[in-house]
Structure formats: C-alpha cells, structure tokens
Amino acid sequence: MFKIDRWIHAAAALLLSSALSACAQTPAAAPAQxxxxxxIVVLATGGTIAGAGASAANSATYQAAKxxxxxxxxxxxxxxxxxxxxxxxxxxxxxxxFTNEKLITLGKRVAALAKDPGVDGIVITHGTDTLEETSFFLTLVVRTDKPIVLVGSMRPGTxxxxxxxxxLYDAVVLAADKSSRGKGVLVAMNDDILSGRDASKRINIKTNAFGSQWGALGSVVEGKTYWFRAPVKRHTNDSEFDIEKIDALPMVSIVYGSGEMGTALAEAAAKAGAKAIIHAxxxxxxxPDYEVATLRKLRADGVQIIRSARVPDGFVLRNSEQPDDKYDWVVAHDLNPQKAKILAALALTKTGDTKELQRIFWQY
Structure with a gap:
C-alpha cells in the first residue's frame, strides 16, 4: 500500500509539473479589443452655452456667444x-x-458631415431662443440616419x-450611441432626450426650459441613454425635403392672435412680401369675425393662410372654428406657430397647392 501511495503522489506531481510548464510556454490570451x-463633430453656433456673465451670480444677465x-x-x-x-x-x-440664410448654411454643413464615413454623429451647440426652429428645420432637410443632436443651456458657464x-456631455453621449440612429434630429437638455420636431422652449430663466406636449423620447443619466418612445412623423431619410436642393426660403410671417388685434398686421405681412401667413x-x-374678410382676400391674392394657435398644447382641428375647405386655408395641426413657419417655408419650395400643403402638415 505504501508503494502505491508513493506512486500516486509521484504521478500527481509529474502531472502538475507538466501543467505548469505548459502554462509557462502558452502565450497569455490577448485582451478583448x-x-x-x-x-463626433461639434458644430458651435454660439448662444448661452458659449456665454459669460460678469459674476457667478449672473445666471440670466450675461453676454451670449463668447x-x-x-x-x-x-x-x-x-x-x-x-x-x-x-x-x-x-x-x-x-x-x-438666426436667419434663413444661416439655417441653410448650417444645414448644408451638417449634411456634408453626415455623408462623411469618418463621422458617426454630430452635436450642434445652439442658443435656446430659436433652437426649436433649427432642430425642426434639420429634421426636415438632412437625409441621414446618423445622430444629430442640438444642445444649449439656460445659464452661462460662468x-x-x-x-x-x-x-454638452449628455449630447455627446447621445450622438455617440448607436441606438440614437434613425430617430431624427434630437435635442439634449436637462437630462431629457427630445424630438427636434416637437421640442419647444416653454419656460425662460429655468433649466427645465424645454419640453414637448407629447413627452420626451428618453433620458440620458450618468452617461447612458434610456429610450421610451420613438417619433412617428416623417423625418430625415423619409423626408421629401433635401438641403442640397435648397438655396433660399420664401418669406413666411406670423401674425399673433389676441383680442382687438385688427387687420393691419396681416395686411402689412402680405405687403412686405410674405408668401404665407401663420395665423397664431x-x-x-x-x-376674429372682423379679420375673416381680410384673410380671404389675401388668400385670393395668392398668400397662403395657415391657422395655428398661440396655445402651447393641443392641435388645430380642420374646419373647426373656420370653414377651411371653403376658404382654401391650411391648418398647422399640432405645430406651434414658429415650427409651422419652418414647415410652411420648406413646403412652399415644393408646391403652392393648398391640398398638398395640408398633406405636408399632416405628415410632418
């Protein structure tokens, strides 16, 4: 029995020695790549995110674009x-x-970068006052599924x-995430991921300034994206508009509704050359009843009349309040006046037919 035990121990030692020798001669597995x-390309346009105040206490009084x-x-x-x-x-x-000329310049640069195989996503720093217009414009005219993210701030960095x-960190995270592809132009503000189509500045001087009546698409939390819904309206690759074919936009004016608003503003807009009036x-x-005849005359003269609302939420029903079919008017659906202005300008580069314009407002 003693001899057998010695033989077993000797064999085990030999096996262990062989195993250790093999490990020493085998190269270590290469670490996972x-x-x-x-x-990511960051396109800067100025705004509060690039602003500076006189002191740390200045959060609403500062110089933008510095x-x-x-x-x-x-x-x-x-x-x-x-x-x-x-x-x-x-x-x-x-x-x-921002002017139409600057919108087009920015759009063409974004489109060129989106075509570059060495670019995976684009972040645009932007002032918040018209960020919602720019985000919607890019949603409509840039043909790509690569992430395009607009970002701003409500307080200067000082x-x-x-x-x-x-x-800015959240915007880069969002643009770098492959899950952001194909969701249209996005807005990253206050941890929220918003659709460029319906994001709107709803509060000033507070950091939770941007929102949408339809809710956020998701959130960015500690460097990770979380998604809860996706946009269903036509955008980017599915859009009929193409920035590469657009070099100018027609004039579109907004006339703001109120009690005792008169007719002079609508008449002045048409006289100034507006091809469409967004009636907010x-x-x-x-x-108002006293304005109907004026708007009908302007429509007869070739100016498109598009009914929107100054109310932040909800949407305008066709042939409700006014007989739009009879008057050959268009309704903006859920788009606020400033977004309706962007879509109307682009639509007028394609058509002047009222039925076609209404189709475009339903689809986008």
Missing part, C-alpha cells in the same frame, strides 16, 4: 472618454439672430449651477 469610440468651441470642449474633459471629438465654429451669435457642461390664433386657431 476595446470598442472603438465614435467620431466662448469658442475648443474651449467649450476642453471645459468638459470627461468628453474624451466618450468619443473622439473635433469642433468647428460655424457661427458665434445669439440664436435670436454662473453657479451652470447647466451647459452636463448638457386664440384657442383652436380662432380667427
């Missing part, structure tokens, strides 16, 4: 862990100074509790 970071894009990116070093970034300074303006750095009516896009 790290996932390549997305290549900080260049390279400093914006450098101010959030955590961005380097999320994506490979490069910045371009397209404009350095407060967003209330203010206490400034929101720009986290908003009260309630369900209401038109």
């Amino acid at each position: 790290a996932t390549a970071k997305a290549n 900080v260049p894009v390279d400093k914006l990116i450098a101010g959030v070093p955590e961005l380097a862990e999320v994506a490979n970034l490069r910045g371009e300074q397209v404009f350095q303006i407060a967003s209330e100074s 203010a206490m509790s400034a929101d720009g750095a986290l908003n 009516g009260t309630g369900n896009g209401s038109v």
Whole structure:
C-alpha cells in the first residue's frame, strides 16, 4: 500500500509539473479589443452655452456667444472618454439672430458631415431662443440616419449651477450611441432626450426650459441613454425635403392672435412680401369675425393662410372654428406657430397647392 501511495503522489506531481510548464510556454490570451469610440463633430453656433456673465451670480444677465468651441470642449474633459471629438465654429451669435440664410448654411454643413464615413454623429451647440426652429428645420432637410443632436443651456458657464457642461456631455453621449440612429434630429437638455420636431422652449430663466406636449423620447443619466418612445412623423431619410436642393426660403410671417388685434398686421405681412401667413390664433386657431374678410382676400391674392394657435398644447382641428375647405386655408395641426413657419417655408419650395400643403402638415 505504501508503494502505491508513493506512486500516486509521484504521478500527481509529474502531472502538475507538466501543467505548469505548459502554462509557462502558452502565450497569455490577448485582451478583448476595446470598442472603438465614435467620431463626433461639434458644430458651435454660439448662444448661452458659449456665454459669460460678469459674476457667478449672473445666471440670466450675461453676454451670449463668447466662448469658442475648443474651449467649450476642453471645459468638459470627461468628453474624451466618450468619443473622439473635433469642433468647428460655424457661427458665434445669439440664436435670436438666426436667419434663413444661416439655417441653410448650417444645414448644408451638417449634411456634408453626415455623408462623411469618418463621422458617426454630430452635436450642434445652439442658443435656446430659436433652437426649436433649427432642430425642426434639420429634421426636415438632412437625409441621414446618423445622430444629430442640438444642445444649449439656460445659464452661462460662468454662473453657479451652470447647466451647459452636463448638457454638452449628455449630447455627446447621445450622438455617440448607436441606438440614437434613425430617430431624427434630437435635442439634449436637462437630462431629457427630445424630438427636434416637437421640442419647444416653454419656460425662460429655468433649466427645465424645454419640453414637448407629447413627452420626451428618453433620458440620458450618468452617461447612458434610456429610450421610451420613438417619433412617428416623417423625418430625415423619409423626408421629401433635401438641403442640397435648397438655396433660399420664401418669406413666411406670423401674425399673433389676441383680442382687438385688427387687420393691419396681416395686411402689412402680405405687403412686405410674405408668401404665407401663420395665423397664431386664440384657442383652436380662432380667427376674429372682423379679420375673416381680410384673410380671404389675401388668400385670393395668392398668400397662403395657415391657422395655428398661440396655445402651447393641443392641435388645430380642420374646419373647426373656420370653414377651411371653403376658404382654401391650411391648418398647422399640432405645430406651434414658429415650427409651422419652418414647415410652411420648406413646403412652399415644393408646391403652392393648398391640398398638398395640408398633406405636408399632416405628415410632418
């Protein structure tokens, strides 16, 4: 028995020695290849996110469009862990100074970058005052499924509790995430992921300024995206509009509804050359009785009349309040006046037929 035990121990030792020798001669398994970071371009246009105040206590009084894009990116070093970034300074303006010409310039640059195989996503820093118009415009005219994310801030970077750095971080996370593809142009503000179609600035001076009556698409929390719904209206690759074929936009004016509003504003808009008037009516896009004849005459003269509402939520019903079929008018559905203005301008580059215009407002 003693000899057998010695033999068993000797054999076990030999097997162990052989195993250790084999391990020593076998090369270690190569570590799993790290996932390549997305290549993101940050297009800067100015706005509060690039603003500076006189002191940390100035959150609503400041100068917009002061900080260049390279400093914006450098101010959030955590961005380097999320994506490979490069910045371009397209404009350095407060967003209330955006014009149709600037919209088209920005749109063409975004479209060119979206075609670049070396670009995985695009972030656009933008002032909040007209961010909703730009986001909707890009939603309609850029043919791509790559993520395009607009971002701004309500407080300059010099203010206490400034929101720009986290908003920018969230925007880059969103643009770098493959799950963002095909969802149209997005807006990243205050942890929310909003659709560029229906995102709207609903509060000023507070950081929760942007929202949509239809709710957020999702959220960005601690560098991760969470989705809850997707847009169903036509956008980007499914759009009939193409920025590469657009070099100018027709004039569209908004006439704001109120008690005792008169008719002079609508008449002045037409005289100034407006091809369409967005009538931002009260309630369900209401038109006062004393204005109906004026709008009907303008329509007979070739000006498109599009009934929207000054009410933030809800939508305008066709042939309710006014006989739109009879008057050959269009309703903006759920689009607020400023978004209706963007869609009307683009639609008029395609058609002047009222039925076609109404189809476009239903579909987008």
